[in-house]
Amino acid sequence: MSNYDQQSEDFLNSSVLGDDFFNEIVEKKLGNSRNGFKLQLILLSPATGKNENYVSVLYRAKIKIEMIETNEKKSVDVIIKASLTLEEMKTLNSFHRERAIYEKVLKSVKNIWFEIAAKVIKFGPQDVVFKTNPYEIIVLDDLKAAGYEMLNRKVGLNMEQTKMLLMKLAKFHAASAILYQESGKIDDHFDRKIIPLFPEEGSMIDASRRMLEAFETSVRNNEGFEYIANKISNWNVKKFLAAFTNVAEPMKCGFQVMNHGDVWVNNLMFRFDHETNSVNDVLMIDYELSFWGSPAADLLYFLITSVEDNVKVEHFDTFISFYHEQLSESLKMLKYVGHIPTLSELHIDLLEKGFFACSSMTGTLFFAKYDSNEEFSMEIFLSDEDNSEKLARLYDNDNYKKAMHLQYLPTNQILYTTIN
The missing domain is CATH 3.90.1200 (Aminoglycoside 3'-phosphotransferase; Chain: A, domain 2)
Structure with a gap:
């Protein structure tokens, strides 16, 4: 397994991707307190194929929630981008x-x-969200969900x-x-x-x-x-x-x-x-x-x-x-x-x-x-x-x-x- 693949696997298995992280994303996207909704399902998939990205790991996240007062089902679509921890790449800032x-x-x-x-x-x-510890993470709107394509x-x-x-x-x-x-x-x-x-x-x-x-x-x-x-x-x-x-x-x-x-x-x-x-x-x-x-x-x-x-x-x-x-x-x-x-x-x-x-x-x-x-x-x-x-x-x-x-x-x- 390459260093890149290992880092990607480590990131997916880290405690960073817990309920608090996804609750914060939904709060920022919808402008609702987490007391007003509950997480139902989180689907993660690679946002790029092999040999398509070289300095970050990118995942597409579909966060399915239910509004507590109305029982309405909603879906929040974002891209999660985590910088690789290769020391050589850190010099790029x-x-x-x-x-x-x-x-x-x-x-x-x-x-x-x-x-x-x-x-x-x-x-x-x-x-949507920025994180610096233990990973440098940028969370962005998923443009694919808005009809854009690469x-x-x-x-x-x-x-x-x-x-x-x-x-x-x-x-x-x-x-x-x-x-x-x-x-x-x-x-x-x-x-x-x-x-x-x-x-x-x-x-x-x-x-x-x-x-x-x-x-x-x-x-x-x-x-x-x-x-x-x-x-x-x-x-x-x-x-x-x-x-x-x-x-x-x-x-x-x-x-x-x-x-x-x-x-x-x-x-x-x-x-x-x-x-x-x-x-x-x-x-x-x-x-x-x-x-x-x-x-x-x-x-x-x-x-x-x-x-x-x-x-x-x-x-x-x-x-x-x-x-x-x-x-x-x-x-x-x-x-x-x-x-x-x-x-x-x-x-x-x-x-x-x-x-x-x-x-x-x-x-x-x-x-x-x-x-x-x-x-x-x-x-x-x-x-x-x-x-x-x-x-x-x-x-x-x-x-x-x-x-x-x-x-x-x-x-x-x-x-x-x-x-x-």
Whole structure:
């Protein structure tokens, strides 16, 4: 049994998941004292499949209750997210950061849209309960119960779904720019210059080195990619990790936004109109890596990791222009008083911060395209054991190689120049 599976089992068998915990959830969700209802049945099931989540355990909970005065039966649906206790993951400070997003940022940007533009816009699930001992736990509304669904990470998003996300992302970024003008950075954990995402030494650095080596081997094994493989061989871990700090800088014009920080398919929930089979909303989840910086970070990360391969390559510049239109329009609606970046300024910023796309390709794109029955976990990267052969085998899968092949085509300036 892997460390991840053991921790998941330990969590399920812990005293944390007792009546007091579930009573508190129902109280917060319904606004009723626990004296007014009684627990009837609690159903727990994994919220993600194998190889779908790497730093937390997530469970879907259906809490069935009976109201004492009326005997009415009700059901409360939530997601229970517990941070893993791997020491390496604790250095990311993900719980503190995500809690601050739910308690401060999401509520604020929603209020900004309502108060200034009279629009009700939701960006993520409603938080319900937070716990810090003995586990770091966030309890959220279950979006699936509200009709939202996660799409296939191996395939990626089509044109319509991509534009829907870019529209929502632009609105989030715009409101966050207003928020920064009003309240500053809010929390030091959103400033990577003060609290870097990764320590300078330790197992996370070693994990990144192993990831880079496996990535280079995978690229080198692609016929006709020798030139690119030779370029990649000159990368080093410091340059690789510096990309995560460089994107946390404002644009040269001074514009900056709150980046979600981990915008990929598994962190998006879509709602469809099933009569027309068209998407009508999308919400973002898992705000563990959010930070202030250039919008180039979310744009590069999302487009590289989460859009259908052919759609991404053919329409990359179109998506950038569409996002810019949505951002500019949103900033004007919210009466933003600062400089609104031009499309040219955004293009320049994307090129200057383009190496971040390479970091996304070696890590999250691999997770998104991973298509094997062989079990995979972050422990493979973090282990002191020599897993080089296994990593090379995991990276050498056709779904991932096809995505990489298309992304390095010299027809796309931004993608192609990132290898330098």
